[in-house]
Amino acid sequence: MKVGMISFAHMHANSYATFLMDHPEAEIAAIWDDDVKRGQEMATHFETDFYHDLDELLSTDIDAVMICSENANHKAHVLKAASYKKHILCEKPIATELEDAQEMIRVCDQQGVILQVAYAVRFVPAIQKVKAVIESGRIGDVMAVNATNHGQMPGGWFVEEALSGGGAATDHIVHIMDLLRWMLQDEVKSVYAEFDTLFYDIKVEDAGLVTLELESGIIATIDPSWSRPKTFPLWGDVTMEIIGTEGSLVVDAFKQHSVLYNDQTGKIEHKPWSEDMDERLVHDFIDCVKTGRKPAITGIDGLRTLEVVKAAYRSNELKETVTLERS
Amino acid sequence: MVKVAVVGDDEQHLKNWSKLQEAEVLSIVPVKSTTPGKIAFQINGGERVEDVEKLNVDVIDLCVPVEDRPELIRQFSKQGTHIICASPLASTLKEASSIITECKEKQVHLYVGNMRRYSPEYVDANNQIRNGNIGRAGVIRLSRGAPHPGGEKDIFSELGIDEFEWLLWTFGDVERVIAKHIKRKRRNGTQVEYALLSIRMIDKSFAHVALSWAKTENGTSFELTGDKGMITHNSTDSNPISLQVTASSQEDQLEEMILDKSVLQRQFAYVLDQAKNPNKPVNLAHDALKSMQLVDAARKSAQTGQPVSIKEARWSYESRDD
Numbered sequence: 001m002k003v004g005m006i007s008f009a010h011m012h013a014n015s016y017a018t019f020l021m022d023h024p025e026a027e028i029a030a031i032w033d034d035d036v037k038r039g040q041e042m043a044t045h046f047e048t049d050f051y052h053d054l055d056e057l058l059s060t061d062i063d064a065v066m067i068c069s070e071n072a073n074h075k076a077h078v079l080k081a082a083s084y085k086k087h088i089l090c091e092k093p094i095a096t097e098l099e100d101a102q103e104m105i106r107v108c109d110q111q112g113v114i115l116q117v118a119y120a121v122r123f124v125p126a127i128q129k130v131k132a133v134i135e136s137g138r139i140g141d142v143m144a145v146n147a148t149n150h151g152q153m154p155g156g157w158f159v160e161e162a163l164s165g166g167g168a169a170t171d172h173i174v175h176i177m178d179l180l181r182w183m184l185q186d187e188v189k190s191v192y193a194e195f196d197t198l199f200y201d202i203k204v205e206d207a208g209l210v211t212l213e214l215e216s217g218i219i220a221t222i223d224p225s226w227s228r229p230k231t232f233p234l235w236g237d238v239t240m241e242i243i244g245t246e247g248s249l250v251v252d253a254f255k256q257h258s259v260l261y262n263d264q265t266g267k268i269e270h271k272p273w274s275e276d277m278d279e280r281l282v283h284d285f286i287d288c289v290k291t292g293r294k295p296a297i298t299g300i301d302g303l304r305t306l307e308v309v310k311a312a313y314r315s316n317e318l319k320e321t322v323t324l325e326r327s
Numbered sequence: 328m329v330k331v332a333v334v335g336d337d338e339q340h341l342k343n344w345s346k347l348q349e350a351e352v353l354s355i356v357p358v359k360s361t362t363p364g365k366i367a368f369q370i371n372g373g374e375r376v377e378d379v380e381k382l383n384v385d386v387i388d389l390c391v392p393v394e395d396r397p398e399l400i401r402q403f404s405k406q407g408t409h410i411i412c413a414s415p416l417a418s419t420l421k422e423a424s425s426i427i428t429e430c431k432e433k434q435v436h437l438y439v440g441n442m443r444r445y446s447p448e449y450v451d452a453n454n455q456i457r458n459g460n461i462g463r464a465g466v467i468r469l470s471r472g473a474p475h476p477g478g479e480k481d482i483f484s485e486l487g488i489d490e491f492e493w494l495l496w497t498f499g500d501v502e503r504v505i506a507k508h509i510k511r512k513r514r515n516g517t518q519v520e521y522a523l524l525s526i527r528m529i530d531k532s533f534a535h536v537a538l539s540w541a542k543t544e545n546g547t548s549f550e551l552t553g554d555k556g557m558i559t560h561n562s563t564d565s566n567p568i569s570l571q572v573t574a575s576s577q578e579d580q581l582e583e584m585i586l587d588k589s590v591l592q593r594q595f596a597y598v599l600d601q602a603k604n605p606n607k608p609v610n611l612a613h614d615a616l617k618s619m620q621l622v623d624a625a626r627k628s629a630q631t632g633q634p635v636s637i638k639e640a641r642w643s644y645e646s647r648d649d
Contacts, residue, residue, distance in 0.1 A: 143509045144521040146470075146537045192505045192634060194527055198465040199554045207465050209525040209533050211505050213632070219507035221523045223535060225466045227552040241470075243521045243541045245511045321505070321633050 001286060002029035002062040006054070006069060006077050008042050009035070009157060010091045012118065012278065013068035017046050019282040020066075026286050032057045034069075058084035064114075064289045067091060070163040071170065075100040078115065082107050087114040089285045093174050093309065094302025096165030101306055102327060105299035116285050116295035117302035119178040121238055123280035124253045130242070131183045139244030142184055145220040146243075147176045151236030153226040159202040167204025169195050169312055172224030174305040175238060178297070181304060186214040192321040193312035199226060210312050233259070234270040303327070329602050331595075332382060334368075334399060335390035343591040344388065349599055353384065357391065357399065366402060379406055386411065386602050388595070393418050400426050400437075409436035411598050414488050416612065420619050427612045438598055439615035443493035445593040447586065448560050452551060453497045455558055462555025464498055464532035470548045472539035475518045482508065482522050483622045483629075486538045490547075491618040494526070494534055500617070501534075502527045505634040506625035524625055527634075 003026055005017055020026050028048045033039025036052065043050035051057035058065075058080065064087035067077045075095050081088050088108065094117050095101040108115035121127055134142060149172040157163040164170060181187065195208030210222040228236050238253035256274035288295045307326060315322040332353045333340045344352045353370055360367035360377060367377045376382055379402045387403050389396055389412040397417045400410055410430065416423040416439060430437040443449040455461070469490050476485070483506070495501065508522040519541045526534040548561040567585055584590065624635040 140513070141511070143511055143519070143541075144507075144523065146523060148468075190632065192525070194525070194533070196531055196533075198463065198532060199552075207533060209466070209535055211507060211523065211525045213507065217509070219509050219521075219523055221507075221525060221535060221537075223466060223468065225533075225552070227466050227557070229552070229555075229557050231556070241537065241539075243519070243539065245513050245519055248539070248541050319503075319634060 001026045001064070001289060002060075003027065003286075004030040004032065004057050004060070004062045004065045004086070005042070005046075006057075006065050006067045006081065007033050007035075007073070008038050008068060009033075009070045009073075010068040012091055012120075013042075013066070015276075015278040016066050016068065016089070016118075016282055017042070019276070019279040020286075021046060022279075023282065023286055025290070026282075029062045030057045030060060054080060055084075058086060062086060064088065064285070066285075070157045071165045072096045072163050075104055078104045079107055082111040082113050082115075085111055085113055087116075087285075087289045089116045089118055089281075090302070091118050092178075092302065093165070093170060093306055094299060095306065096170070098303065098306060098310060098327065101299065101303040105303060108299060114285075114288055114295055115299040115302075116288060117297050117299065118281060119175065119297050119301065120277040120281040121175050121179060121253060122182060122297065123277040123284070124238070125275050126251055126253050126256065127179065127238075130240070130249065130251045133249060134183055134242070134244075138247060139242065139249060140246030142218055142242060142244050144218060144243040145180060145184075146241040147180070147220065148223040148237060148239045149173075149176050150223065150228050151226050152228045152230065152232060153200050153202070153206055159200075159204050161204055164204065166309075166313065167195075167197070167202070168206050168224050168226045169193070169208055169210075169316075170204075170309060171226075172236075173210055173222055173309050173312060176222045176224070176240070177305040177308050178301060179238075179240070180212075180214070180220060181301065184214065184216070184218060186216050186218060187304065187326065188308050188311070188324045189213045189215045190321050190323050191308060191311040191315050193315045194319070195313075195316050208316070212308075231267070233268045234272075329386060329599050330384045331386045331388060331599075332384040333388045333390060337388075337390035339591065340388055340390055343589055344595055346588075346592050347596055347599055350595070355382065357395065366399070379403060382406075384408055386598060389413065397422050397426055401429060404430050404433045404435045404437075407433065407435055409438075409598070409602050411438040411440060411595075413440045414492070414615050415439075415484060415619050415622075416615065420616065420623060423612075423616055423619055427616060430612070436598070436601055437612045438594075439492075439612050440594065441489050441492050441615070442590050442594075443489045444496065445590045445597070446584075447590075447593075448562075448565070449493055449549075452549065452558055452560065453493070456497050456551065460556060461551055461553030461558060463553050464528070464530065465552045465554060467494065467498060467528075467532060467534040467552070468537075468548075468550040469494065469534065470537040470539070471546070472537075472542035473545045474542055475520060475540040477518065481622075481626070482520050482538050482540055483625045484619070486540065487522070487524075487536060487625070488615075488618045488622060490536055490538075491621045492614050494536070495614050495617050495621070498528055498530065498532060498534065500529045501621055501624075501637045502529050503634045503636040504621060504624050504628055506628040508629040522625075522629070526621075 195205035
């Protein structure tokens with residue numbers, strides 16, 4: 001199966017490309033990037049062809065594309081790829097505006113192509129186990145979730161609102177939100193959120209807290225802050241404390257690591273040894289394209305999570321709890 | 328010697344006071360007086376004293392239910408007795424505030440017991456924050472969990488108040504709070520309860536507090552982030568001894584914190600030390616009052632679903648303050 005890579009703006013592209021290379025049934029057939037230098041370097045590194053013209057790349061016999069451009073460019077790239085009837089794995093968040101996400105979903109449907117959103121955390125073995133534990137009823141009915149998706153400040157286009165759509169809230173609410181919807185089969189009823197810029201001299205928010213009530217009455221908070229110091233031994237974290245009527249559990253998604261005390265770099269590092277979530281995401285996408293099955297993570301999942309982010313920003317403006325309106 | 332009376336039968340408190348060499352400790356229990364409107368006391372389970380004046384103690388440690396606290400504080404403060412009392416001082420903010428004022432007028436020391444202020448890991452974190460180790464505060468995360476105590480208790484005040492007071496002591500005043508609270512019954516009929524608070528501080532930093540009555544054992548944690556670093560602590564991870572005994576029973580459990588001087592003892596030692604300087608006014612009750620305010624605001628927010636500003640909840644005591 002031939003797959004094209006559209007942009008390496010998001011660092012996940014490197015990881016996806018690596019696992020594509022290793023996939024027994026897939027190959028990276030082509031790379032396009034608006035940053036020609038970066039695209040050519042990647043083409044050399046992954047031993048494939050670089051295309052200056054995206055239409056030319058999409059005119060080839062590739063089956064699918066992986067889109068890792070800046071958030072604000074997802075829409076244009078998804079619409080174009082869909083017009084050439086290529087299946088799509090799109091980096092999260094799906095888009096920066098709700099209308100864009102809706103259009104992307106509609107067009108992909110019309111063209112009959114897969115639109116899968118890269119919510120890789122669903123593929124972390126510990127997270128899948130947690131879902132199974134909840135579904136088994138061992139902790140009873142879930143009442144509350146206290147979750148974090150912290151990160152270090154990524155810099156680059158992530159802190160330019162025109163390209164990213166926003167800061168830490170845009171970057172980090174969606175992963176937890178996707179897990180909540182997926183694990184609990186529930187939707188958000190209301191949101192209260194406040195954000196601010198407290199850690200860095202940047203123009204987007206880097207700190208904040210989100211308070212949610214789900215339709216079923218479950219209460220939850222999400223801390224999406226870029227609050228991990230530069231000395232933190234990993235890029236960030238995904239943690240959830242889940243309270244049930246008959247028990248509770250705490251999951252630290254990336255706890256399966258060794259600790260490297262590295263005198264050569266003067267740093268302490270967490271070296272993950274678990275099964276890689278990006279590898280499992282890439283395999284799942286390839287399998288969807290191959291078998292024609294509906295992806296587990298759809299454009300709708302991308303839209304629903306983005307709706308919560310937008311409601312959170314609105315709440316931050318109003319300093320009031322906002323009731324979700326789903327399209 | 329400083330004469331200390333533990334009011335109410337509290338074994339833990341008596342044990343910790345008796346470890347202090349400068350304290351002479353009595354156990355007194357309030358009993359019904361023959362004179363209406365008065366309270367009598369039974370001393371060390373024997374002798375009965377009809378009048379507060381005759382007790383002649385320097386410090387009382389009040390271990391009685393909330394509803395009995397205000398009256399006892401009033402009676403003892405009139406005698407010039409210093410008072411340490413569990414939090415909260417009274418059932419309402421208004422009453423707590425008036426007690427504070429009265430103690431100030433009588434020039435007696437009034438301490439509101441707070442485990443966090445004397446727990447070494449929380450004292451250390453407070454010092455580190457004051458030393459600027461994390462720089463400007465960003466997002467502060469606190470959690471406290473315990474098994475459900477049963478009955479109809481208020482999770483915000485019972486479980487949260489010590490955390491709130493430490494937060495206020497360390498990071499200053501609160502701007503507003505949004506709180507969510509959920510309470511359910513287990514299949515076996517016992518209760519399970521949980522609360523989440525997102526707090527905005529006056530200095531613009533955020534605080535997240537998780538209060539759990541869903542645990543099987545006690546535990547606390549904090550994560551304090553700022554623009555220069557982060558301090559973390561988790562009571563489970565910081566236990567230096569891991570004991571596993573086959574056929575484990577309650578007796579095999581180690582105490583929660585491995586310390587030579589317990590947190591209570593540290594708190595009492597401070598009270599004794601201050602009692603030796605009777606002319607120096609000590610009134611540590613204001614932070615406790617602010618914690619009660621935060622509890623009130625959180626409760627209101629949990630009911631309305633909207634954030635509650637602390638300013639709206641401010642009481643007139645502030646104009647009479649200091």
